[in-house]
Amino acid sequence: MHLTEPFGDRALTQPLVERMMSLAERLSPRQVRLMEVCGSHTMSFFRTGVRSLLPDNVTLLSGPGCPVCVTPNRELDQMIALASLPNVTVATFGDMLRVPGSRSSLVQARTSGADVRVVYSPMDALTFAEADPSREVVFLGVGFETTAPTVAATVLEAARRDLRNFSVLVAHKLVPPALRALLTSGEVRIDAFILPGHVSTIIGAQPYAFLESEFGIPSVIAGFLPTDLLEGVVGCLELVAYDQAEVRNRYARFVRERGNVAAKSVLEETFEPCDAEWRGFGVIPESGLRLRPHLRRFDALERFTLDLPEPREVHGCLCGEVLKGMVSPDECKLFGTACSPENPIGPCMVSSEGACAAHYKYGAHRAVKV
Numbered sequence: 001m002h003l004t005e006p007f008g009d010r011a012l013t014q015p016l017v018e019r020m021m022s023l024a025e026r027l028s029p030r031q032v033r034l035m036e037v038c039g040s041h042t043m044s045f046f047r048t049g050v051r052s053l054l055p056d057n058v059t060l061l062s063g064p065g066c067p068v069c070v071t072p073n074r075e076l077d078q079m080i081a082l083a084s085l086p087n088v089t090v091a092t093f094g095d096m097l098r099v100p101g102s103r104s105s106l107v108q109a110r111t112s113g114a115d116v117r118v119v120y121s122p123m124d125a126l127t128f129a130e131a132d133p134s135r136e137v138v139f140l141g142v143g144f145e146t147t148a149p150t151v152a153a154t155v156l157e158a159a160r161r162d163l164r165n166f167s168v169l170v171a172h173k174l175v176p177p178a179l180r181a182l183l184t185s186g187e188v189r190i191d192a193f194i195l196p197g198h199v200s201t202i203i204g205a206q207p208y209a210f211l212e213s214e215f216g217i218p219s220v221i222a223g224f225l226p227t228d229l230l231e232g233v234v235g236c237l238e239l240v241a242y243d244q245a246e247v248r249n250r251y252a253r254f255v256r257e258r259g260n261v262a263a264k265s266v267l268e269e270t271f272e273p274c275d276a277e278w279r280g281f282g283v284i285p286e287s288g289l290r291l292r293p294h295l296r297r298f299d300a301l302e303r304f305t306l307d308l309p310e311p312r313e314v315h316g317c318l319c320g321e322v323l324k325g326m327v328s329p330d331e332c333k334l335f336g337t338a339c340s341p342e343n344p345i346g347p348c349m350v351s352s353e354g355a356c357a358a359h360y361k362y363g364a365h366r367a368v369k370v
C-alpha cells in the first residue's frame with residue numbers, strides 16, 4: 001500500500017464530508033469565503049475532487065500562493081535582460097521559462113540565442129559555474145520560504161568554494177507579510193485562511209499568530225491529500241461557526257510550531273528581509289529577501305548593470321486581481337479565449353500552480369459564456 005493511500009480512504013473522508021455538510025448547514029444562509037493561499041492547494045482541491053464536494057454556501061478563493069504568479073514584470077524583465085547579456089548563462093526552474101514579462105519571455109530570449117538552462121536544483125547552476133569559469137552563471141531565485149533555504153545553502157556553498165562567476169537574482173517572497181497586506185487592504189472579504197502546508201513546514205505555525213491577534217481571522221494549516229483538504233475546510237468552518245480566531249495546525253505530521261529550525265538558520269545566515277514588489281499588490285514591506293552584506297557579491301543585480309524601461313502590463317489581464325482573491329479566473333474576459341495554457345497571456349495561466357491554469361485544466365473554462 002502506498003504511504004499516502006489512507007489519506008484518501010473513504011472510511012476517513014466520509015465522516016469529514018458529513019461534518020463539513022452539517023457545519024455549512026449550521027452556518028447557512030451565511031456565505032463563507034475561505035482563501036486557499038497556496039497554489040498547490042488550488043490544484044489539489046480540483047485534482048482530488050474535494051472542490052466539487054463543497055457546500056453551496058462555501059466559496060474557495062485562490063490567493064497569492066504561487067511564487068511564479070506573484071513575480072512582477074519588473075523582476076521578469078530583469079531575468080530576461082540578464083539572460084540576454086553576452087557571456088551569461090541563466091539557470092532556472094522550468095516553470096519560469098514561458099512566463100511573459102513586459103516585452104518577452106525567457107523562452108523567447110533562448111530562441112534569440114540566450115543561454116537559458118533548466119535545472120532541478122540551484123546546485124546544478126553552481127556546477128555549471130565551476131565547470132566553465134569563463135562564463136557568468138546566474139540562478140533565478142524564485143519561490144517562497146519553501147525554496148529559499150536550498151538557494152541559501154547554495155550561496156553559502158559558493159562562498160565556501162570561493163566561486164567568482166556565480167550569482168543569484170534573488171526574487172524570493174515571504175507568505176505572512178502578503179497575508180497581512182491582503183487583510184490590511186480590505187479589498188476582499190475573507191472568513192478564514194487555509195494556510196500553505198509546504199511553507200509552514202519551514203516557518204512553523206507561530207508566524208501566523210498575527211492573523212488571530214491582529215485581525216481575528218481563523219486559519220488552518222493543511223496538507224494536500226483528500227483528508228488534509230477536508231480537514232482544512234472542516235477546521236475553518238468550525239472556527240467560523242464558533243466564532244474562534246485561532247490558528248489550527250492540521251498538518252502536524254510535517255508542521256511544527258517553530259518549523260524547521262535547521263532550514264530557518266540557513267535562511268537567517270544568508271538573507272535578511274527587505275521590501276518586495278508583488279504582482280497585483282505593489283510593494284509589500286518586509287516581504288522579500290536580500291543577501292546579507294557579506295554575501296552581496298553573489299547578488300546578480302549588484303554584479304550586472306541593467307538599464308531597463310519601466311515594466312508594462314497586458315491590457316485586460318486580471319492576474320493581479322486573481323491573486324488577491326478579488327475575481328475568479330473565469331471572470332477575466334481573456335480566460336479560455338485569448339488566454340489559454342497553449343497561449344498564456346498572464347503568469348496565472350502559465351504556472352502549474354496558477355489559479356487560471358487550474359480552473360482551465362479542470363474544466364471551468366467550459367462554463368465560460370461566449
Ligand code: SF4
Pocket residue numbers: 037038039040041065066067144146196197198199353
Ligand atoms: S511553492 Fe509549495 S507552498 Fe508555495 S505555493 Fe507552491 S506548493 Fe504551496
Ligand code: SF4
Pocket residue numbers: 316317318319320322329332333334335336339340344345346347348349350356
Ligand atoms: S485568464 Fe489569463 S489574462 Fe486573465 S487573469 Fe488569468 S492569466 Fe491573466
